Amino acid sequence: MTLTSRLTTLPAPVRWLTLPAVLLTGVVVLPFVWAAPAEVTPPVPRAGAAEYCATLDRALPDTVLGHRREDPSPASPYTAAWGSSPRTVLRCGIERPGYLDDDPLKQSPEVNDVQWGMSGTPDGGYRFVTTLRKAYVEIEVPKGAYPGYTDPLGSFADAIKATVPDGL
Known part of the structure; x- marks a missing residue:
């Protein structure tokens, strides 16, 4: 039937x-x-960096330029996200990315006294990584999420300055 x-x-x-x-x-x-946000694999930071990252996680803003914090799964003090689609993702305690070896100052914006290395992502967005800090903090900004590609960096700079000291 x-x-x-x-x-x-x-x-x-x-x-x-x-x-x-x-x-x-x-x-x-x-x-x-x-x-349902996609999973983000949390990094496995070194012991010293792990402490800085956990402290940074507590200092991060609840909103970034109108996008609410909606952390990815699995929950981790080393990852955070804002917005749903597209979303800005922060990972703290990553390994030093190889593109910083090329010419780190060639494309390295400085926002509120935090220096960033920069690379593109396959989908047309941008990936920023702090330089000269005790822990590497990566921010992935999707294409079209903000009017200017560096706009969200100002939302993170003060928290990073306060929790992740200068140095290597």
Whole structure:
């Protein structure tokens, strides 16, 4: 027996409500599926860097340029995120990225006394990493999330200055 023949055996009011009920279920469930943020693999920082990162995590802002903090899974004091889609992701305690070896000052904006190394991401966004700090802090900014690609860095600079000391 096909689905159509089964539906025709139902009383008319039930048949009329079947399609709206299915559509309503989709409308209710779909945002939860789309809103589920992708996992972010937390870095495994060195012992000293781990302490700085845990302190930084507590000092990070609740919002970045209107985007609420919505941490990724699995929960970790070494990762944080703002916004849902696209979202800005912070990872603290990463290994020193190789692109800093090329010419770290070539493309290195300084925002509120925090120096950043910079590279592009495959999707057209940007990846920034603090330089000359006791722990490397990486911020991944997706394409189009902000009017200017360095805009969110100011939201993080004061917390980084206060919690991750200068030095190597």
